[in-house]
Amino acid sequence: MISIKDVKKIYSSRQGKVTAVDNVNLEITEGEIFGVIGYSGAGKSTLIRMLNGLEIPTEGSVIVANNEVSKIKGGSLRKARQEISMIFQHFNLLWSRTVRENIAFPLEIAGVPKGQRMKRVDELIRLVGLEGREDAYPSQLSGGQKQRVGIARALANNPKVLLCDEATSALDPQTTDSILELLVDINKRLGLTIVLITHEMHVIRKICHRVAVMEGGKVVELGPVLDVFKHPKEEITKRFVQQVTEPEETKETIEHLLELYPHGTVVQLGFVGEAAEQPLITNLIRHYHVTVNILQGKISQTQNGSYGTLFIHLDGEKEELSKAIAYIESQQVGVEVISNA
Amino acid sequence: MLETLLPNVNWEKMIEATNETLYMTAISVVITFVLGLILGLLLFLTAKGNIWENAIVNKVISSVVNVFRSIPFIILIVLLIPFTKLILDTMIGENAALPALIIGAAPFYARMVEIGLREIDKGVIEAAKSMGAKTSTIIFKVLIPESLPALVSGITVTAIALVSYTAMAGVIGAGGLGNLAYLEGFQRSRSDVTFVATVIILIIVFIIQFIGDSITSKLDKR
Numbered sequence: 001m002i003s004i005k006d007v008k009k010i011y012s013s014r015q016g017k018v019t020a021v022d023n024v025n026l027e028i029t030e031g032e033i034f035g036v037i038g039y040s041g042a043g044k045s046t047l048i049r050m051l052n053g054l055e056i057p058t059e060g061s062v063i064v065a066n067n068e069v070s071k072i073k074g075g076s077l078r079k080a081r082q083e084i085s086m087i088f089q090h091f092n093l094l095w096s097r098t099v100r101e102n103i104a105f106p107l108e109i110a111g112v113p114k115g116q117r118m119k120r121v122d123e124l125i126r127l128v129g130l131e132g133r134e135d136a137y138p139s140q141l142s143g144g145q146k147q148r149v150g151i152a153r154a155l156a157n158n159p160k161v162l163l164c165d166e167a168t169s170a171l172d173p174q175t176t177d178s179i180l181e182l183l184v185d186i187n188k189r190l191g192l193t194i195v196l197i198t199h200e201m202h203v204i205r206k207i208c209h210r211v212a213v214m215e216g217g218k219v220v221e222l223g224p225v226l227d228v229f230k231h232p233k234e235e236i237t238k239r240f241v242q243q244v245t246e247p248e249e250t251k252e253t254i255e256h257l258l259e260l261y262p263h264g265t266v267v268q269l270g271f272v273g274e275a276a277e278q279p280l281i282t283n284l285i286r287h288y289h290v291t292v293n294i295l296q297g298k299i300s301q302t303q304n305g306s307y308g309t310l311f312i313h314l315d316g317e318k319e320e321l322s323k324a325i326a327y328i329e330s331q332q333v334g335v336e337v338i339s340n341a
Numbered sequence: 342m343l344e345t346l347l348p349n350v351n352w353e354k355m356i357e358a359t360n361e362t363l364y365m366t367a368i369s370v371v372i373t374f375v376l377g378l379i380l381g382l383l384l385f386l387t388a389k390g391n392i393w394e395n396a397i398v399n400k401v402i403s404s405v406v407n408v409f410r411s412i413p414f415i416i417l418i419v420l421l422i423p424f425t426k427l428i429l430d431t432m433i434g435e436n437a438a439l440p441a442l443i444i445g446a447a448p449f450y451a452r453m454v455e456i457g458l459r460e461i462d463k464g465v466i467e468a469a470k471s472m473g474a475k476t477s478t479i480i481f482k483v484l485i486p487e488s489l490p491a492l493v494s495g496i497t498v499t500a501i502a503l504v505s506y507t508a509m510a511g512v513i514g515a516g517g518l519g520n521l522a523y524l525e526g527f528q529r530s531r532s533d534v535t536f537v538a539t540v541i542i543l544i545i546v547f548i549i550q551f552i553g554d555s556i557t558s559k560l561d562k563r
Contacts, residue, residue: 052471081473092468095563096486106472108482137562153472163471 001161001193002028002051007060007070009046009217020046021057022217028195028210033187033303035208035225036197037240043217044197048163051195052084053077065160082110085154089166091146093138099125099149100134106156124152128182144175151182155190162186164196168203176200180207184303201243205229205302213237229300229307230272230334244300245309254311254338257295264291264315267325270334271299271308280331281312288324290316311338349531354521359541362517365435365507366545369442370500376447377499378492380406381454382480392476406448414445414506418513438515442506450499457491458484490561497553501546508542518542 009021021043028034038044049055050062053069062070067080085106093102103124107117125134128148138146147167154162164183168176184207187194198204204211204225211228213221213236221228221237229245232238258266269280285292292312299308314321328335343350380402386392387399412420418441425440426432461484469483485492511519518538526535 054467054471078473078475081471084471086468086471088464088468090462090464092462092464094465094483094487096489096560105469105482109469109472109474109478139563157472 001030001032001065002026002034002195003061003063004047004050005061005063007047007050007057007062009043009050009055010058019217021050024060024217024219026212026219026222028193030193031187031191032210033184033194033196033208035204035211036195036214037199037201037204037211038197038214039199039236042214044214045165047214048086048165048195048197051161051163052081052086082106082157083159084161084163085157085159086163086165087147087150087154087167089169091138091143091150091170093146093149093153095138098135098137099130099141102138102149103152103156106153110157120156124156127155127186128152142175143171144178147171147175147179148182151179151186155186155192159192161193161195164194164198166198167196169198169200176203177206183207201240204240205244205300205307207303209303213240224304225302226272226304226307229302230270245298245307253296257313258338261293261313261315264313265321265325266295266311266313266338267328268336268338269310269312269328270336271310272305272332272334280328280333284324284327288316288327289320290314290324347533347537349525349529349533350537351525354525355534355537355541358516358518358521358538359545361435362504362507362511362519362542362545365438365442365510365515365517366500366503369439369446369503369507370496372439372443373446373450373499373503374496376443377450377496378454378485380447380451381458382484384451384455385458385484386476386480392479406451409444409448410452412445414441415509415512417441417445418510433514435516438507438510438517441510442503445506446499446503449502450495453495453499454488454492457488457495460491461487490557490563493560494553494557497549497557500549500553504542504546504549 004024004026007021007024008019011018011020024047036044036047046055050057050070051064057070060070061068064080065083069077069080069084072080094105097105100121103121104117107120112120125131128151130145130148130152133141133145138149141149168179171179180203183194186192196203196208208225210223211225212219213234215236220234221232228237229241232241254266281292281294284290292314295311295313297308297310299306314324325335325337383402384399384406387395387402409417421441421444422432425437428440429437431437465487466479466483469479474483507515507517508519508522511517511521512523514520518541522535522538525531526538
């Protein structure tokens, strides 16, 4: 559906040349929800804007839905853009138009006759759950409702691809979740390919099938979301994964606990998929002569399975301890001994 | 009662002068609106980072606008005498004031249009582009509607400036309340005539301001 080949984007400014996107190659298949994560300035914004021709790559080619968007211009680019719609962090609605008129705007652009336009708008309002707000102006809507208008507007011309530019970054956590659910629903119901950029791993975890991690204009890591969660290779990826698997205060808590429990071992367990649902701790206490103290834990749901971490404190005879750890390892659970007291 | 307070006021003449002032103001506001809107749009669209980015065109329009905005109106009228004679064949009467009024006010309004357009969120223009909108669609369905409150409050301010310009134009023979106040009032030392002409001008200004304000607040859905 989307093919990005050897793409480079260089901006020349007074301070010299800046390479915003550096040799990126990506293939995104039809019906996929593909996430790009990176901190601000990583080039993800430039990358997503090249998918609908708002930015033109300095080198390389971008093909979306059989259109070489990096090359076409004028009428054919405008036509192609009707199949590649976009939603934005700040929604970018026209304040002078009501909800209904905002959603009708892309249909006006596409030259859909008025009767049909109104029918389609009503369908879309139902699809995104905005019944009763048709005649409100954007200023009378909450952030979540505004983004729903943005999504309805983006879907109006039955696009093949939906680009999400930090679509949930301006929303509170609860609203973010409801918008993400809506996106998954649309993806399943309409088979729409979705490309989203974000700096929140939470968003990737919740809805993406595959993820690319960007840093300094390059894609430094790429793969199915669960794999990336299981075995993050790059330092930056590990940091992003920590965003969702470990609460921020974990490090301090662990240090504190190490002081509190001078004996025994603090172990970090990583559960992936099936292993997350087994009674590991029960087995541990039944079969080995160790005491187990659960310090902290969290299980996260991703689109292709669950993933979790658990910090436990083990105490007992040295021999029993190493046997217990060997047992955990045999259960396909990742084990990392944080410290030996 | 009125006759004792304002002994020298000829009401028939006063009404005629008021009509002339209203005529000059109305015609010049309409043409200034259209001309200023076009110039303002050109200034905005040819600026850096915009759809028709063009440094030379932008610089030329910008300089012309600045020059005409800087010339004091009373001097502009005099400077434009040959031009007015050329296109209208006369220097007397309400129509003779129109070229100077429009050339004086349109650049002023063009700047206000430009400022209004610059206040539109760039993201909204980007969104329209991402939907495949043509430039004409962006102008008529995004730029103008989204800046309409600014455009209306700008033309209100411009219209009020135009009322005072008509008074100045009156002094050199264009008719209207300014002409009456100067010739009948000042030069013949009939201060009651000047007073009444001033009051009528003030009423016209207040009415314009009131209409402008209510339209602006009605349009603004932000």
